[in-house]
Amino acid sequence: MDLRHLRYFVAVAEEENIGRAAARLHISQPPLTRQIQQLEEELGVTLFTRTPRGMELTQAGELFLEEARNIRALVEQATERTQRAGQGKLGRLDVGIFGSAILDAIPKLLLAFRNRYPDVKVVLHTMTKAEQIEALRQRRISVGFNRMLSPLADLEIKQVTTEALLLAVPAEHPLAAQPVIRFAELQDHPMVLFPTGARPSFIDKVIGLCADSGFQPLISQEVGDAVTGVALVAGGFGVCLVPDSATTLQFPGVVYRRITDTPPNFYVDLSCIYRKDDQSPILAAFLDTAERYREETT
Amino acid sequence: MDLRHLRYFVAVAEEENIGRAAARLHISQPPLTRQIQQLEEELGVTLFTRTPRGMELTQAGELFLEEARNIRALVEQATERTQRAGQGKLGRLDVGIFGSAILDAIPKLLLAFRNRYPDVKVVLHTMTKAEQIEALRQRRISVGFNRMLSPLADLEIKQVTTEALLLAVPAEHPLAAQPVIRFAELQDHPMVLFPTGARPSFIDKVIGLCADSGFQPLISQEVGDAVTGVALVAGGFGVCLVPDSATTLQFPGVVYRRITDTPPNFYVDLSCIYRKDDQSPILAAFLDTAERYREETT
DNA sequence: CTTCTCGATACCCTACAGGTATCATCGGCA
DNA sequence: TGCCGATGATACCTGTAGGGTATCGAGAAG
Numbered sequence: 001m002d003l004r005h006l007r008y009f010v011a012v013a014e015e016e017n018i019g020r021a022a023a024r025l026h027i028s029q030p031p032l033t034r035q036i037q038q039l040e041e042e043l044g045v046t047l048f049t050r051t052p053r054g055m056e057l058t059q060a061g062e063l064f065l066e067e068a069r070n071i072r073a074l075v076e077q078a079t080e081r082t083q084r085a086g087q088g089k090l091g092r093l094d095v096g097i098f099g100s101a102i103l104d105a106i107p108k109l110l111l112a113f114r115n116r117y118p119d120v121k122v123v124l125h126t127m128t129k130a131e132q133i134e135a136l137r138q139r140r141i142s143v144g145f146n147r148m149l150s151p152l153a154d155l156e157i158k159q160v161t162t163e164a165l166l167l168a169v170p171a172e173h174p175l176a177a178q179p180v181i182r183f184a185e186l187q188d189h190p191m192v193l194f195p196t197g198a199r200p201s202f203i204d205k206v207i208g209l210c211a212d213s214g215f216q217p218l219i220s221q222e223v224g225d226a227v228t229g230v231a232l233v234a235g236g237f238g239v240c241l242v243p244d245s246a247t248t249l250q251f252p253g254v255v256y257r258r259i260t261d262t263p264p265n266f267y268v269d270l271s272c273i274y275r276k277d278d279q280s281p282i283l284a285a286f287l288d289t290a291e292r293y294r295e296e297t298t
Numbered sequence: 299m300d301l302r303h304l305r306y307f308v309a310v311a312e313e314e315n316i317g318r319a320a321a322r323l324h325i326s327q328p329p330l331t332r333q334i335q336q337l338e339e340e341l342g343v344t345l346f347t348r349t350p351r352g353m354e355l356t357q358a359g360e361l362f363l364e365e366a367r368n369i370r371a372l373v374e375q376a377t378e379r380t381q382r383a384g385q386g387k388l389g390r391l392d393v394g395i396f397g398s399a400i401l402d403a404i405p406k407l408l409l410a411f412r413n414r415y416p417d418v419k420v421v422l423h424t425m426t427k428a429e430q431i432e433a434l435r436q437r438r439i440s441v442g443f444n445r446m447l448s449p450l451a452d453l454e455i456k457q458v459t460t461e462a463l464l465l466a467v468p469a470e471h472p473l474a475a476q477p478v479i480r481f482a483e484l485q486d487h488p489m490v491l492f493p494t495g496a497r498p499s500f501i502d503k504v505i506g507l508c509a510d511s512g513f514q515p516l517i518s519q520e521v522g523d524a525v526t527g528v529a530l531v532a533g534g535f536g537v538c539l540v541p542d543s544a545t546t547l548q549f550p551g552v553v554y555r556r557i558t559d560t561p562p563n564f565y566v567d568l569s570c571i572y573r574k575d576d577q578s579p580i581l582a583a584f585l586d587t588a589e590r591y592r593e594e595t596t
Numbered sequence: 597c598t599t600c601t602c603g604a605t606a607c608c609c610t611a612c613a614g615g616t617a618t619c620a621t622c623g624g625c626a
Numbered sequence: 627t628g629c630c631g632a633t634g635a636t637a638c639c640t641g642t643a644g645g646g647t648a649t650c651g652a653g654a655a656g
Contacts, residue, residue, distance in 0.1 A: 037635090326646060
């Protein structure tokens with residue numbers, strides 16, 4: 001049996017007349033007769049009673065008509081859904097995000113993606129940079145978000161946005177009272193740094209900036225993520241350089257201050273990382289959305 | 299697209315290897331490659347990623363695999379069900395029965411049919427002889443039960459059983475006290491006859507029997523069916539000849555008595571009637587069951 | 597570097613879907 | 627009653643496409 005048989009059968013059943021059905025199918029009458037005969041022979045069931053006025057369904061034929069219509073609808077639906085999946089419009093995208101970076105850019109980007117591809121189920125997995133890389137290679141995620149990513153042979157990196165750095169300062173701290181903060185002044189104040197874990201990371205960025213300005217920071221504490229860092233600032237552990245987006249963390253007793261004499265690379269990137277060999281149309285759609293986001297926000 | 303494509307696709311998806319899938323399908327590898335390519339081209343979707351180790355489903359491919367399996371299962375089910383329908387094992391049978399004749403033979407026969415063909419839904423329609431014939435011609439029923447059916451050009455009649463006649467007598471009636479009742483004695487006693495309506499019917503049977511014995515019955519009342527007839531007997535309207543099966547009607551004040559000197563045709567048939575041109579396998583199955591029933595009960 | 601395994605390609609052959617011509621049958625109608 | 631028209635069935639031809647064999651190209655493995 002063949003989908004053609006089903007198509008022909010439904011046409012004949014609906015027209016109750018082989019000639020008309022043949023015309024509707026754009027074939028001539030004899031082949032249609034033969035196909036129907038074949039179908040009946042293969043099933044071993046008489047589907048039609050032949051009358052001088054045309055073809056009339058038997059009870060078995062009526063049942064088969066329902067089934068045939070059902071199957072044909074299902075085939076249509078399957079192709080349609082598969083095509084949507086092939087265009088990245090339907091399916092699932094596993095995304096790795098880092099600890100506290102669910103701030104500003106990532107939610108906005110995910111929201112934009114959801115709007116463009118409402119039938120793609122986005123699943124977020126919180127994991128560190130090293131875990132993201134491992135998960136990418138094991139195909140547990142298709143894309144990861146992180147900062148300060150280093151090039152890798154099998155993974156591609158694409159910058160999503162850059163963020164200026166701000167200084168998180170305890171409200172009672174002398175620097176909070178100054179109208180202007182110069183970067184070099186930070187050498188006199190204990191700093192909270194983050195994240196711990198896989199290097200290079202944001203920590204190295206900050207230490208590098210200090211080194212460029214000719215000093216070593218006074219490290220009061222290293223913590224895992226920005227949220228903890230700002231919490232320690234609130235607790236008086238010192239100041240902390242954070243990306244712009246961290247200002248969404250409004251802790252009582254913490255104020256954010258701009259640095260006036262920013263060195264040229266006084267910003268940090270937010271990038272996404274994915275397998276070079278990943279041909280998934282959903283990933284392509286996601287990266288396209290990310291690209292648009294980047295263009296809109298720069 | 300074609301069911302073959304689905305079969306091939308599922309095999310490749312399951313084997314993750316075109317060569318093995320080809321072996322499983324008993325074809326050689328190149329045609330299988332081509333069929334998969336055709337399928338992908340027709341859908342416009344890459345279903346597999348080709349690796350040096352074999353074929354790996356894409357996300358769209360995974361979805362299509364589910365759909366394909368589903369469709370294939372449905373096709374199998376459709377053929378199976380249609381075949382059962384074609385063998386008369388699945389479907390619906392509309393049966394016309396007459397007023398009060400839901401006694402003895404018909405329920406037993408229907409029960410036997412249900413046991414042999416549990417998936418055939420039997421729908422009973424109570425209708426008179428004339429209504430049955432009309433309903434048969436209009437195909438609202440496939441078979442009807444009745445007595446004293448006359449041959450018709452387009453309808454076939456098949457006897458199901460015969461029943462001896464008994465006399466329903468009021469308990470207080472003089473005949474009830476006699477040890478023996480001879481048929482000729484009935485000429486002295488008012489009788490209830492049934493059914494009214496289309497002739498020839500059971501009424502004519504009784505009148506004919508009386509005529510054969512050389513008398514005209516004293517008709518006290520004509521009623522629509524045996525139940526009403528026996529009820530009138532209970533009410534003292536007279537005696538009433540009824541088929542054997544009517545003894546299942548146990549009215550208080552009514553007793554059934556045998557006639558001793560029965561004439562040779564002192565019985566009435568129960569037959570079924572159906573369209574000569576009806577090729578329905580369900581009807582055939584039903585008639586076969588009826589035939590067996592007849593053989594078992596004679 | 598060789599070898600093995602995978603899918604892809606090239607080319608041939610045959611089966612079968614589809615075409616035309618024609619037949620058989622049954623109702624309707626003059 | 628017999629002709630005509632409509633219906634599905636049959637006979638036969640043709641071209642497409644599905645399946646076969648032989649072979650290639652690319653990676654992985656040794």
